[in-house]
Amino acid sequence: MTAPVMIGQLARATATKVTTIRFYESIGLLPAPPRTDSGRRTYDRSDVERLHFIRNGRRLGFSIDELRSLIDLQENPVRDCAAASVIAARHLAEVEEKLSQLAALRDELKVFAHSCNRSTAAECKIIQGIGGMRAQAN
Known part of the structure; x- marks a missing residue:
């Protein structure tokens, strides 16, 4: 086993803020x-690996609850990984929905960006278009 590391060392090794490490501890x-x-936290190799796992999962956009489920699977290696596949597929569907929404937003913004007639703000098609969106949202 390697020597234990302190929280600052863990933070540097994983490019994670100390406050984030404490937060992850507080939520389990x-x-x-x-x-x-003297009350200082000490960590070992498994903590470094777990934190890398969490950081990579967060980078991929997995929620805290999804990560809890994936960690539970990781800690029970004899379990079927079908549950991990379900989590990943559900997350992929959410990402694809967000991408679709972003594409629609991009298209709408393109129309706005190209609608400027270089007149006064009172006649601005961009401002009028955004103002009209509020009426549509209500």
Whole structure:
């Protein structure tokens, strides 16, 4: 086993803020670490690996609850990974929906951006278009 590391070392090793590490501990994504006699947290290799897993999962957009489920699967290696596939497929569907919404937003913004007639703000098609959106949203 490697020597334990302190929270600052863990933060540097994983490019994670100390406050984020503490947050992950407080919500149970990272286990509560043992402490030295002086009360300092100590971490080992498994904590570094777990934090990398969490950081990569967050980078991919997985929610905290999805990560909890994936960590549970990771900690029970004999379980069928079909549950992980379901989580990933559901997340992919959410990402694809967001991409579709962003594409529609991009298309609408293109219309606005190209509608400027270089007149006064009172006659601005962009401002009028955005104002008209409020009426549509209500």
